[in-house]
Amino acid sequence: MDCFRSLAGFSVSAIAVFIFLSSLQFNCTEAYDALDPNGNITIKWDIISWTPDGYVAVVTMYNFQQYRHITPPGWTLGWTWAKKEVIWSMMGGQATDQGDCSRYKTSPPHCCKKTPSIVDLLPGTPYNQQIANCCKGGVINSWAQEPNNYASSFQLSVGAAGTSNKTVKPPKNFTLLAPGPGYTCGPAVVGKPSKFVTPDGRRVTQAMMTWNVTCTYSQFLAQKTPTCCVSLSSFYNDTIVPCPTCTCGCQNNDTNPGSCVNPNSPYLASVVNGPGKNSLTPLIQCTRHMCPIRVHWHVKLNYKEYWRVKVTITNFNYRMNYSQWNLVVQHPNFDNLTQIFSFNYKPLTPYSSINDTAMLWGVKFYNDFLNQAGPLGNVQSELLFRKDKSTFTFDKGWAFPRRVYFNGDNCVMPPPDAYPHLPNAGSRVRFSILVFFITSLTFFLFE
Ligand SMILES: *[C@@H]1O[C@H](CO)[C@@H](O)[C@H](O)[C@H]1NC(C)=O
Ligand SMILES: *[C@@H]1O[C@H](CO)[C@@H](O)[C@H](O)[C@H]1NC(C)=O
Ligand SMILES: *[C@@H]1O[C@H](CO)[C@@H](O)[C@H](O)[C@H]1NC(C)=O
Ligand SMILES: *[C@@H]1O[C@H](CO)[C@@H](O)[C@H](O)[C@H]1NC(C)=O
Ligand SMILES: *[C@@H]1O[C@H](CO)[C@@H](O)[C@H](O)[C@H]1NC(C)=O
Ligand SMILES: *[C@@H]1O[C@H](CO)[C@@H](O)[C@H](O)[C@H]1NC(C)=O
Ligand SMILES: *[C@@H]1O[C@H](CO)[C@@H](O)[C@H](O)[C@H]1NC(C)=O
Ligand SMILES: *[C@@H]1O[C@H](CO)[C@@H](O)[C@H](O)[C@H]1NC(C)=O
Ligand SMILES: *[C@@H]1O[C@H](CO)[C@@H](O)[C@H](O)[C@H]1NC(C)=O
Helix, strand or coil: CHHHHHHHHHHHHHHHHCHHHHHCCCCCCCCCCCCCCCCEEEEEEEEEEEECCEEEEEEEEEEECCCCCECCCCCEEEEECCCCCEEEEEECEEECCCCCCCCCCCCCCCECCCCCEEEECCCCCCHHHCCCCCCCCCCECCCCCCCCCCEEEEEEEEECCCCCCCCCCCCEEEEEECCCCCEEECCCEEECCCEEECCCCCCEEECCEEEEEEEEECHHHHCCCCCEEEEEEECCEEEEECCCCCCCCCCCCCCCCCCEECCCCCCHHHHHCCCCCCCCCCCEECCCCCCCEEEEEEEEEECCCEEEEEEEEEECECCCCEECCEEEEECHHHHHEEEEECEEEEEECCECCECCEEEEEECCCCCCEECCCCCCCEEEEEEEEECCCCCCCCHHHCCCCCEEEECCEECECCCHHHCCCCCCHHHHHHHHHHHHHHHHHHHHHHC
């Protein structure tokens, strides 16, 4: 629903503002993200050695997605064994359920289920149970944000399996929860065995056999209610366009009392620290939109050659700190972004000819941590764009973003007809100075 709503909003504004964009095709039902068309999680399964009744394999998940990361409580990987395989032992990961191992009289295996579910181990696991790239609580960063830390591995020893590349069968029906639904995994494809270079670079070893599984994300499959919305304001109009009412839920005292907390409530502290303190169920500050995250885009200043925007991300969830948050914003002027203050920036060019999408994230140790709701629960930055005379205008909401994602989730925009618009031509001369002062003041108060 969120998908269709935002698509509708997008295409209306696209037609009104930027006709060429509407030629791109978007289809919400497919596992396909227009801003990251090749994004996928690749699971590589390398058989390192054969054993008397099976093999030892290292399984590595690579997050080849530009901006979608796997957040706490992390991934769960499942599959269906092709034969009667069991997992004798594991390192760097564990099966959540041992299953029925009664057919093994002595020393039962780690897991005998036909459809095992594997999770990562937690940081602080003893060294003798670790392998490289393990033990991060199932959290994996995005590819663009941390190019050296986008993989997660575990090792397993499989029994009752084939013992040569002719008799071993890859598992079927891989499933990936990360943490909720959203990913669809294809079949295992046997390919060229992986090669591994020793740390000193002087020797290359090779897997006995390798297969890959590719999983792709679809917001439609995830069917999450929206978790993020966008509000807008500008120096040329004193209207602050709020997030649409009930974007992420409705405040309703009759049917759902206590669904949110009022920041002025004297009981705030006891509710925030009350039962469920460590649960992942959000505890949201009462707002009209009821979203845990709001992104505010303020068109702040107009210079002769440049214009300036202030972006503020506000956290309304009392139970969530977002470490390593990211924002993806689409606006036609990103090809002339001149300066960005206090966020990292990487252009995403899913269609090599169109450079209109930016990935933004916090500066390490400065604002890469978005605190829980409250006085510290926001991060902000300013963007300076160079005007391209042939396209630049403040008219028809051109200065506002076309699409915004927070941590890979679509942020619901206000309807395009509500965008702040330029005052009528007649008042244009006087508006600039007067309105500028009024709106600077309002925005200041609003924040
Ligand atoms: C997965 O992503 C990687 C990196 O972008 C790419 O090389 C690979 O072709 C993708 N796999 C599929 C099946 O799309
Ligand atoms: C199995 O290994 C042999 C020898 O290394 C190789 O020639 C053959 O192509 C492999 N078969 C499969 C199915 O990988
Ligand atoms: C894999 O999943 C499909 C669809 O859910 C099901 O029809 C099929 O039987 C499953 N295969 C195995 C081996 O479990
Ligand atoms: C598996 O995927 C990795 C990463 O995309 C790639 O380097 C490798 O060649 C693939 N291997 C197979 C067997 O397809
Ligand atoms: C819900 O209750 C609170 C306090 O009782 C009140 O301030 C608020 O206006 C109510 N909201 C709605 C939507 O009725
Ligand atoms: C968020 O971080 C702050 C400061 O590090 C900490 O006091 C608070 O307990 C954390 N909140 C949650 C929900 O983890
Ligand atoms: C996109 O625009 C940015 C900002 O002007 C620039 O730094 C970047 O090199 C451009 N990227 C491409 C692929 O054109
Ligand atoms: C804006 O960027 C585009 C593409 O990079 C370039 O062709 C154009 O000259 C730039 N405009 C200005 C005013 O710098
Ligand atoms: C500001 O924008 C709003 C919403 O589009 C519009 O209703 C209002 O007339 C505008 N204000 C002025 C002074 O033009």
